[in-house]
Amino acid sequence: MRHLLAWTLAAVAALATAPTAPAPPTPHPNCPQLTTSWYGDDRARLQQVICSTRGGHPVAVFDWDNTVTKNDVTDATLAWALRHDKLLRPAHWTDTSEWLTPTADRALTEACGTAVPPGTPLPTATHPRCTDEIAAIRETGTTTSGAxxxxxxxxxxxxxxxxAWVPQLFTGRTPAELASYARVARSEALAAPVGATQLLGTHRVSAYVRYYDQQRDLIRTLQRAGFDVxxxxxxxxxxxxxxxxxxxxDAHHTIAIRSLLDTRGRITPWNAGCGDTPPTRGEAIPYIDGKRCWINQEIYGVQGNAAWQRAxxxxxxxxxxxxxDTDVTFxxxxxxxxxxxxxxxxxxxCRAYDDADGRWVVTPMFIxxxxxxxxxxxxxxxAYTAPDGTAKPLLRRDGSPVPDQLDTVY
Structure with missing residues (x-):
């Protein structure tokens, strides 16, 4: 496990009731400086925080897809894998996810066929129906028929x-193999012009990815300032x-969906658990409150149910x-x-524009x-997605509703 500090449940519970935030210290004058252009006063506000943070090992955490990069790198890798026959046929499609419906199982079986034995590569490069079915389920959570x-x-x-389904699709491959697909897909996506598309199955999808210059500069500046990023x-x-x-x-500072491996070191449909949730087939991934749990557990060493709570x-x-919205909690x-x-x-x-604590910094997409x-x-x-999936009013920490907000940074 990746720990910076080890905490008992009792210690975390006690800390959670600690007094509110102390006043920020006076900025020190010689801290590393951001060099890229930002929207409005965003650069100055981020610089103020960087230069006001001293001592210890302060932490900064970022989502990846469409936060540090433009476009989704897991989707880019899956697209490359589908174009190069890198997915192995499961014995039953329902083996890949505990929630896959019988309708989706039939749709995938009909589209992808049973001509190749289980455990061998699906011919997705030459069977666009199979690729379309997989891509539709990944993108929309529905089959190509809309079910x-x-x-x-x-x-x-x-x-x-x-x-959770994407790493489960690579069941039978090794992490090294999946990383090798990602490296080739990365080279192609970075070489493709901004705005480029590619044919995946019978549909066109984005073919390019870019690192955001502003986020690369922010991360490097934070690291020079002593942050663990x-x-x-x-x-x-x-x-x-x-x-x-x-x-x-590095890998030590990268937290994502962590597949469990079989005795031969191959990816399985099972994922590592978080907090008091044991290994499952995808029930506790880094998603909304799950990102908080994984941060608390992997960075701060919080265990059990306390990892789901605000520290x-x-x-x-x-x-x-x-x-x-998957990032809103952390x-x-x-x-x-x-x-x-x-x-x-x-x-x-809604959280950002409500700006309840005055610390929300909003930027348009950089590309x-x-x-x-x-x-x-x-x-x-x-605006609020409840644990049961229903949509409800979004509340502040004091229980008052967040008013509807206009979009002002674009």
Whole structure:
């Protein structure tokens, strides 16, 4: 396990009731400086936090896809794998996910066939129907006919089946093999022009990925200032590790969906657990509240149910950044700056624009930003996703509702 500190449950519980945040110290004058251009006063606000943080090993944590890079690196790897016949046929598609529906099982079996034996490569490069079915389920959680691909019960703030499904699709491969696919996909995606697309099955999808210059500069500046910088992602860990090396973050500081291996070192459909959740087939991945759990467990050494709870002020990241609702919990936990890349995701943007503690820093996407959202974000009615999946009003920590918010940073 990756620990900075070891905490007992009693210690964490006591810290959680500690007094509110201390006043920030006076900035020291010789700290490393950001060098890239940012929206509005974002650079100055981030610089203030960096230069006001002293002593110990302060932590900064960032989501990966569409936060540090433009576009999704796990999707880029899956697309490459589908174009090069790298997925192995499961004996039964329901073996890949505990929530896969009989309808999805039939759709995948019909589209991908049974001509090749289980455990051998599916001919996805030459069977576009198979590729289309897999890609649709990954992207939308539905089959190409529009039927739900996943059903059952799961905590919607701890996992989403189609995210957990991607590493499960690589069952039978080794982490080294998956990393090798990621490296080739990375080279192709970085070489493709901005805006380029590729044919995947019968549909065109994005073919390029770019590191954001601003985020690369921010990470390097934080590291020079003495921060321990981590990535926490709902992607496949071997894939995220390949990409995070490009901004100077090693595997030890990269947290993503961690597949369990069989006795021969091959990926299985099972994932490592978090907190008081044991290994499962995807019930506790780094997703919404799951990202908090993995940060508390892997960075701060918090164990058991306490890993799901908000930690004390001194045992939370100083800076945290994300772009989607999957990031809202851990970004909100940050004590110095909550950095948000605006992709029009309701729960995250409601928190950001409400700016309850005055520490939310919002930036448009650094490449091809989205246009302004015309309607207010529905914060007071449906912005919050409850554990059972229902949409509810978003509340502040004091229980008051967050008012609907206009989109102002775009």
């Amino acid at each position: 739900p691909a996943f059903a059952g019960t799961w905590n919607h703030r701890r996992t989403v089946p189609q995210y 981590y990535i926490v992602s709902a992607g496949a860990e071997p894939v995220t590790e390949v990409w995070s090396q490009g901004v100077g973050i 004390s002020w001194r045992h939370r990241p100083v800076i945290a950044g994300g772009d989607a 970004v909100g936990d940050a004590t110095g700056a909550h950095l948000v890349v605006n992709r029009n995701k309701s729960e995250l943007m 091809d930003p989205l246009p302004r959202r015309r309607d207010p974000y529905p914060c007071s009615t449906t």
